[in-house]
Amino acid sequence: MITALNLLRQSRSAMCGLTLVLFVVLVGVAGPMFLDSPFAMTGDSFHAPSRESVLGTDDLGRDMLARIAHGARVSLIVGVSAASVSAVIGIVVGSFAGFFGGFVDEFLIRIAEAFQVIPQFFLAILIVALFGPSISRIVLVIAILSWPSTARIVRAEFLKMRNLDFVAAARLAGANNATLIFREILPNTLPPMIVNTSLQIAGAILTEASLSFLGLGDPDIVSWGQLLYNAQPFLRDAWWMAVFPGLAISISALGFNLLGDGLNDILNPRKRGQVR
Amino acid sequence: MRASQREVSAASAQGDMPLLRALELIVEFPVPGRQPVRAVNGVSLEVNRGEIVTLVGESGCGKSVTVRSLFGLLPPPGRLIGGRVIFDGLDLSGMREEQIRKTCRGMVGYVFQDPMTYLNPVMSVGAQVAEAMTGHARSTRNPDARDRICELLSDLGIGDPTRVLESYPHQLSGGMRQRIMIAMALSRTPKLLILDEPTTALDVTVQAQIVDLLKRVQRRAGVGVLFVTHDFGLVAEMADRVYVMYSGQVVEEGPVRRIFSSSRHPYTRGLIDCVLTTGERKESLRTIPGEVPNPRAALTGCRFASRCLSKKSQCEVESPSLTLEADGQVRCWRASSEIESPAIEAGGSGYPGLVTGTGASWGARNEVQAHSKTAELGRPAGEATIRVESVTKSFPVRGGAFGGSKALVRAVNGVSLEIANGELFALVGESGSGKSTLGRMVVGLDEPDKGCVTVGGRDAAEWTRNRAMRPMCQMVFQDPYSSLNPRKLIRESITQPLANFGFAHDAKSLAERAAELLEQVGLSPAGEYLDRYPHELSGGQRQRVVIARALAPEPLALVADEAVSSLDMSTRTQILGLLRELCDAVGLSILLITHDLAVVSSVADRTGVMYLGRLYEIGPTEAVISQAKHPYSRALISAVPLPDPVKARQREQILMQGEAPSPVNLPSGCFFNPRCQHATELCRSTEPQWAEIEEGHFVACHLYD
Numbered sequence: 001m002i003t004a005l006n007l008l009r010q011s012r013s014a015m016c017g018l019t020l021v022l023f024v025v026l027v028g029v030a031g032p033m034f035l036d037s038p039f040a041m042t043g044d045s046f047h048a049p050s051r052e053s054v055l056g057t058d059d060l061g062r063d064m065l066a067r068i069a070h071g072a073r074v075s076l077i078v079g080v081s082a083a084s085v086s087a088v089i090g091i092v093v094g095s096f097a098g099f100f101g102g103f104v105d106e107f108l109i110r111i112a113e114a115f116q117v118i119p120q121f122f123l124a125i126l127i128v129a130l131f132g133p134s135i136s137r138i139v140l141v142i143a144i145l146s147w148p149s150t151a152r153i154v155r156a157e158f159l160k161m162r163n164l165d166f167v168a169a170a171r172l173a174g175a176n177n178a179t180l181i182f183r184e185i186l187p188n189t190l191p192p193m194i195v196n197t198s199l200q201i202a203g204a205i206l207t208e209a210s211l212s213f214l215g216l217g218d219p220d221i222v223s224w225g226q227l228l229y230n231a232q233p234f235l236r237d238a239w240w241m242a243v244f245p246g247l248a249i250s251i252s253a254l255g256f257n258l259l260g261d262g263l264n265d266i267l268n269p270r271k272r273g274q275v276r
Numbered sequence: 277m278r279a280s281q282r283e284v285s286a287a288s289a290q291g292d293m294p295l296l297r298a299l300e301l302i303v304e305f306p307v308p309g310r311q312p313v314r315a316v317n318g319v320s321l322e323v324n325r326g327e328i329v330t331l332v333g334e335s336g337c338g339k340s341v342t343v344r345s346l347f348g349l350l351p352p353p354g355r356l357i358g359g360r361v362i363f364d365g366l367d368l369s370g371m372r373e374e375q376i377r378k379t380c381r382g383m384v385g386y387v388f389q390d391p392m393t394y395l396n397p398v399m400s401v402g403a404q405v406a407e408a409m410t411g412h413a414r415s416t417r418n419p420d421a422r423d424r425i426c427e428l429l430s431d432l433g434i435g436d437p438t439r440v441l442e443s444y445p446h447q448l449s450g451g452m453r454q455r456i457m458i459a460m461a462l463s464r465t466p467k468l469l470i471l472d473e474p475t476t477a478l479d480v481t482v483q484a485q486i487v488d489l490l491k492r493v494q495r496r497a498g499v500g501v502l503f504v505t506h507d508f509g510l511v512a513e514m515a516d517r518v519y520v521m522y523s524g525q526v527v528e529e530g531p532v533r534r535i536f537s538s539s540r541h542p543y544t545r546g547l548i549d550c551v552l553t554t555g556e557r558k559e560s561l562r563t564i565p566g567e568v569p570n571p572r573a574a575l576t577g578c579r580f581a582s583r584c585l586s587k588k589s590q591c592e593v594e595s596p597s598l599t600l601e602a603d604g605q606v607r608c609w610r611a612s613s614e615i616e617s618p619a620i621e622a623g624g625s626g627y628p629g630l631v632t633g634t635g636a637s638w639g640a641r642n643e644v645q646a647h648s649k650t651a652e653l654g655r656p657a658g659e660a661t662i663r664v665e666s667v668t669k670s671f672p673v674r675g676g677a678f679g680g681s682k683a684l685v686r687a688v689n690g691v692s693l694e695i696a697n698g699e700l701f702a703l704v705g706e707s708g709s710g711k712s713t714l715g716r717m718v719v720g721l722d723e724p725d726k727g728c729v730t731v732g733g734r735d736a737a738e739w740t741r742n743r744a745m746r747p748m749c750q751m752v753f754q755d756p757y758s759s760l761n762p763r764k765l766i767r768e769s770i771t772q773p774l775a776n777f778g779f780a781h782d783a784k785s786l787a788e789r790a791a792e793l794l795e796q797v798g799l800s801p802a803g804e805y806l807d808r809y810p811h812e813l814s815g816g817q818r819q820r821v822v823i824a825r826a827l828a829p830e831p832l833a834l835v836a837d838e839a840v841s842s843l844d845m846s847t848r849t850q851i852l853g854l855l856r857e858l859c860d861a862v863g864l865s866i867l868l869i870t871h872d873l874a875v876v877s878s879v880a881d882r883t884g885v886m887y888l889g890r891l892y893e894i895g896p897t898e899a900v901i902s903q904a905k906h907p908y909s910r911a912l913i914s915a916v917p918l919p920d921p922v923k924a925r926q927r928e929q930i931l932m933q934g935e936a937p938s939p940v941n942l943p944s945g946c947f948f949n950p951r952c953q954h955a956t957e958l959c960r961s962t963e964p965q966w967a968e969i970e971e972g973h974f975v976a977c978h979l980y981d
Binding site for chain 2: 009169174184188
């Protein structure tokens, strides 16, 4: 843990990103413990930011701060789980394609391409509109849309590494294909994977916000996109209903992007030493 | 920039200053949260006009960092924190790196070890040379500039410069790329040429061509040369004057003849003793035990003390200074021309070598069965462990954008040989000769198209089809940096085969056996190495780990594919000594694959010379080296640098023209005929047959029909 922190300290953008991400996590985890329920009507409607409600209240008199804090939870859960599911699919497909090559590679990479040529956001809207919104479905949709890029990264790493001597040595030491893929090569592809996952979390948060903004989010939970959606009719009268959720989205997306870029600088051996 | 150039030339006209004078250079690499690492610690050097100066030492001594610090080319985060550099009468200290590069542009040429990483892969070679020459890539379109570039390239022995200009770096061979680098370095008629291990990545034959080329160019252009190398053989071939570096300091300096005839520092003496030549015999494999000290450790006293055989108590506490002597300088308390060499016999007592009888059962050897078939050729005296019978292997390569037309790389074209129990057989040839492919077939990683390979009477690739089998032949790879998984502990790498092949089951016996294996290959005490990662070990130590891992499943044979070519001279002899001992003490058969005949002569029992996938000469090592028959073998032998400055300059070298043709379009007849001085019509049309020159010494050449 301490060594990881020491590494992160080499890059300013990684530290900035980490700070922003930790801030969002803190708000998402601790906020709801101290604040009211996001559905509780605690004050007047359209109360501008003041001492009682720091970020104001919405059209039904609900506290914006509480709603944003709860939204942080949703955004983080969606972001992290979508990126994880996408990483799992991407790793399996990418490693098999890269390791076996030939027909397997051709087949799997064509499937990935099929997903990549579909207009992605349109597909997301379609699926959610057809099957109804729920948080797990949204996670799944985002994951299904984003795994091909992970698969391509993993595949490229495997293509590079499968001919290295340590793989041949492990084969001579009696390792079977599963061991070669998951124990020998995969751990060595971790650096680009970590970077990619961090960027994908940011992407997933944005996609979720966009879907909710179009009114396709899960109506039973509070999410930032939904807050924006709700703010639409009152844009002229209650600026705080739109500005603060928007800011929250920007901060978390920026945080994960900066973290990803910083990690890339740190973990990429070619850039090592040039990081500032 | 013009103005500064004028200034420089005015200054240089004034006195007889050396071309380059560096004083007390200090280079540090900052480490976050710790003391910075001092890679170069007070190095001073001089290069006179028209002089070839070599900087020599093991890896990790700071040679490359020193030459890069001279003109502001230090890799970040390295910083030159002290010292002065005076080049051509101009004091460069105090200038920013960019300013230095601007001032000296065109007057200093650099050539590095790996030209691939210094050439731009998306620019044609011609554009890159043009850019170096005129500052504009587009000047290749200017016929005047184009002519000048062509002239330069043909001066450098490039036969077809107009074609080469159009090509991209990946289309050229390593030797050709290095010539391009040299052309770029020479393009503005520099006064100083800095060569950083320019031939280390090349075949010996190509190295000989490049060295010869550099010597000619230097003589003609009269430039000063600063040549960095770890190979004392090359020093003897090239140098006028020598600086020996150890652990960031210069330890000895002097004219080349004096350094070779009466070196006064033990390290110099040891390095010279470690050089392998084709003339050596088995007994004389020597090595300097120990390692270059880690620059992160606090160093007191003489830095060489830990490896020195003639140290006194003073050496441990007080650091000697570089003192001027009649013929050069030396940094040693006991400097004298009678000082004892720290190089000891690899295999002698006190040498961290093979420990036998530590539970190594080698029961597998009993499985060797007599083989009924007899091969006519390459038959060892004893029983054969490895048997290769008329093996061919080719690989398809994709051609065209859509992978349509397929060409065949014919890597191995009918090779037969046998290797006996406890025999060390060396396979020699340039890169592209198919020797590595043959090695992979012997361990079973590849299967032959035709013919068969057996180890201990069984098909070499049987283990890939039958899970119950284990490979009877294991492999030691060229690059110890890529043959160990960087994310696994040494313990995990070694126990992997033990667990997979059922040599030990519970954690305790696995750990015990792993420790035994490490001690067996000279890594003692094993406990110190088991829980480390590969990057924490030196190259030689890693190669020992690789050997330990290869020995773990008790194989009958080992294939060592260029296993020593990436190592320093003194480490190289240690690993060779270890391999030799494995043959003698354990009875392992070893197939040693190398491009360097000097490696072979000291350890191998028999040697085969391979060219474009075919064997052309095979026989006892001494016979093959001292009475080489095939013109190709003779050229290979002649390419090995002689570690004797007097003899090296007198001998007549056989320089082969060009490089091996691609194994896609093989010539007809004898494959060597396009490069052979003695080629006749017969050689171009018919394959030569084997002729036995002496007992066991065969050659396939029409000269001996």
